[in-house]
Amino acid sequence: MKIALLQITSGDDPAENLETVLGMMRDAASQGAEFALTPEVTNCLTWKRAQQDAVLQLEDDDDTLAALRAEAKALGVWLSIGSLALKTGDADGRFANRSFMIAPDGSIAGRYDKIHMFDVTVSEAETYRESKGYRPGDHATLVKTPFGGVGMSVCYDVRFAYLYRQLAQAGADILLVPAAFSPVTGAAHWETLLRARAIETGCYVFAAAQTGTYDETAARPRTTYGHSLVVSPWGEVLADGGTDPTLVMVDIDVAEVSHARKRIPALTHDRDFAGP
Numbered sequence: 001m002k003i004a005l006l007q008i009t010s011g012d013d014p015a016e017n018l019e020t021v022l023g024m025m026r027d028a029a030s031q032g033a034e035f036a037l038t039p040e041v042t043n044c045l046t047w048k049r050a051q052q053d054a055v056l057q058l059e060d061d062d063d064t065l066a067a068l069r070a071e072a073k074a075l076g077v078w079l080s081i082g083s084l085a086l087k088t089g090d091a092d093g094r095f096a097n098r099s100f101m102i103a104p105d106g107s108i109a110g111r112y113d114k115i116h117m118f119d120v121t122v123s124e125a126e127t128y129r130e131s132k133g134y135r136p137g138d139h140a141t142l143v144k145t146p147f148g149g150v151g152m153s154v155c156y157d158v159r160f161a162y163l164y165r166q167l168a169q170a171g172a173d174i175l176l177v178p179a180a181f182s183p184v185t186g187a188a189h190w191e192t193l194l195r196a197r198a199i200e201t202g203c204y205v206f207a208a209a210q211t212g213t214y215d216e217t218a219a220r221p222r223t224t225y226g227h228s229l230v231v232s233p234w235g236e237v238l239a240d241g242g243t244d245p246t247l248v249m250v251d252i253d254v255a256e257v258s259h260a261r262k263r264i265p266a267l268t269h270d271r272d273f274a275g276p
């Protein structure tokens with residue numbers, strides 16, 4: 001099966017980001033892709049809360065979601081929308097960081113709200129308080145597809161290994177980790193974390209990433225790490241998107257999942273034990 005990771009530099013204008021994604025989806029489909037994947041916050045990546053309040057929409061009204069569902073249907077492809085920032089209507093005004101699996105008929109096959117919030121001081125100059133803007137989700141999502149079980153997650157979730165173990169033990173063959181990783185932690189941890197999740201679970205890992213800086217002249221530009229990765233169930237990096245916006249196309253074979261798990265059946269070797 002041919003998959004296509006869309007590595008992009010989303011800015012704060014959803015209409016502009018949508019045009020970029022639609023163009024890359026058509027390009028991917030014309031090269032034979034059957035499954036296209038976009039990064040975290042495909043529709044809007046910004047520090048500016050006022051801009052989010054102005055342009056974000058409720059799921060039912062969201063123009064990006066509607067257009068991407070229609071395009072998946074027109075092209076007849078599966079689509080992972082890594083996530084959309086969406087209004088929730090909640091009294092506290094927080095958004096959802098919500099991922100979608102779209103089937104080739106345009107229907108929503110799965111929906112997942114990012115569970116773990118990136119409330120982290122990477123350095124004095126670089127702090128994130130994701131839970132101020134976003135309301136975390138509280139349940140995992142596994143989507144059954146004709147090509148296998150797909151476990152959903154977003155970005156910072158990648159650091160919580162038990163989420164992926166649960167997804168794999170519930171039937172995931174493929175784990176999705178769409179991201180907008182920070183450049184500092186990306187360089188230190190990104191590839192290692194993704195390879196570890198693949199090795200521990202014997203799953204493919206597909207990680208479409210935001211990359212680079214949108215609006216370099218802004219007072220506080222938002223930069224992301226890039227390096228969209230496809231990792232095999234044995235832990236090999238099959239493709240790395242580097243740091244420019246690009247389409248990462250890979251041919252994968254889901255049978256590799258059972259081969260890897262036959263060699264290392266750790267997923268079936270859990271034991272109950274007392275805590276320390």
Ligand SMILES: O=C(O)CNC(=O)[C@H](CS)NC(=O)CCC(=O)C(=O)O
Binds near residue numbers: 046118156181
């Ligand atoms: O803020 C938004 O609009 C969209 N969300 C993000 O960009 C999120 C939270 S700030 N980024 C991450 O989770 C990076 C995790 C990371 O870099 C790590 O785990 O090291």
